[in-house]
Amino acid sequence: MSILAWTAAGSFAAWLWLLLCQGFFWRTDVRLPPRREPDTWPSVCVVVPARDEAAVLGMSLPSLLAQDYPGRAEVFLVDDGSTDGTGELARDLSRRHGGLALTVDSPGEPPAGWTGKLWAVRHGIGLARARSPEYLLLTDADIAHAPDSLRELVAAARTGGFDVVSQMARLRVESVWERLVVPAFVYFFAQLYPFRRVGRKRARTAAAAGGCVLLRAAAAERARIPDAIRHAVIDDVALARAVKNSGGSVWLGLADRVDSVRPYPALRDLWRMVSRSAYAQLRHSPVLLAGTVAGLALVYLVPPVAVTVGAATGDGAGALFGALAWLVMTGTYVPMLRHYRQPLWLAPLLPFTAFLYLLMTVGSAVQHQRGRGAAWKGRTYARVHAAPDEG
Incomplete structure (x- = not known):
């Protein structure tokens, strides 16, 4: 030949x-695992790092405030040095929409060795720990959640005994370039980190999708999250690896009702x-x-x-x-x-x-x-x- x-x-x-x-990796049927509602719902703190997110916050934050969660839950939005009024918009959305309690705070500029997002996450987790939550939901400011998203995540984590339950949000696909590039982005990610392997406790493969990560607070302390990964640019994968390396279990799959609202209209x-x-x-x-x-x-x-x-x-x-x-x-x-x-x-x-x-x-x-x-x-x-x- x-x-x-x-x-x-x-x-x-x-x-x-x-x-x-x-x-x-090419199969797309890895969705939230079988779950049952617990007798007692654990407390949850939602941590949202946000930097210059005024353009999308109105489509995402109200969905968090409107979560239909039977247990105690509140939201901490960490305004990471925004210049577009993100923090004030968040407070205004909370006043207009009500729902879960919202705290808006700012950590200041990150010190050397920290990425901005993880410095904001660290500040948010620090605020949340004063409430002694059992779980932390780390979610991005451009992610919109269905009303039952939090209760479904918690039920899956409690039923399966997972320390991390993460869903790959459905990204926006409207422009020509989004149609061409976005599904391939998720396809390539799954090829690198096959979701089925991530969910196996003895498998070395570990990954999470940073837009939606439910993390057991005790596992975060054991794995020293986020300090142990403070310089990680790909923070979601680093978080999952840190949790698995400390003896924790991770589940990752595709989401049906967790959506990114951030547009990517042009190739650039x-x-x-x-x-x-x-x-x-x-x-x-x-x-x-x-x-x-x-x-x-x-x-x-x-x-x-x-x-x-x-x-x-x-x-x-x-x-x-x-x-x-x-x-x-x-x-x-x-x-x-x-x-x-x-x-x-x-x-x-x-x-x-x-x-x-x-x-x-x-x-x-x-x-x-x-x-x-x-x-x-x-x-x-x-x-x-x-x-x-x-x-």
């Missing part, structure tokens, strides 16, 4: 392995969202970057190239193996498109989306080498390293 055929055969073999041996918005943490995911390692680029090329780019070049040059074996790899790739992406209620004709375009992610990852590395590192909402973490458990 030709070099093209051998390369395409390698891609096909890689896809067979991903299909059967990577925790069935999605590019910024992905590239700010892509190189941190690789522990800022040029070797891992080179391996990732090569792996993405082999798995996602070789199939369409092999089909095109093989058909043009008469290399039947190369075209055949490329087509088979592309077919398996397309089939594994279909469930995620269905989850996001997107047209299935987008599935064969996954190689193009993967190429965009490859460019975003390289761009993230270039930004890091220029000393700009992870940049978000006016803060730049030039040399923030991944937490030891984050890799």
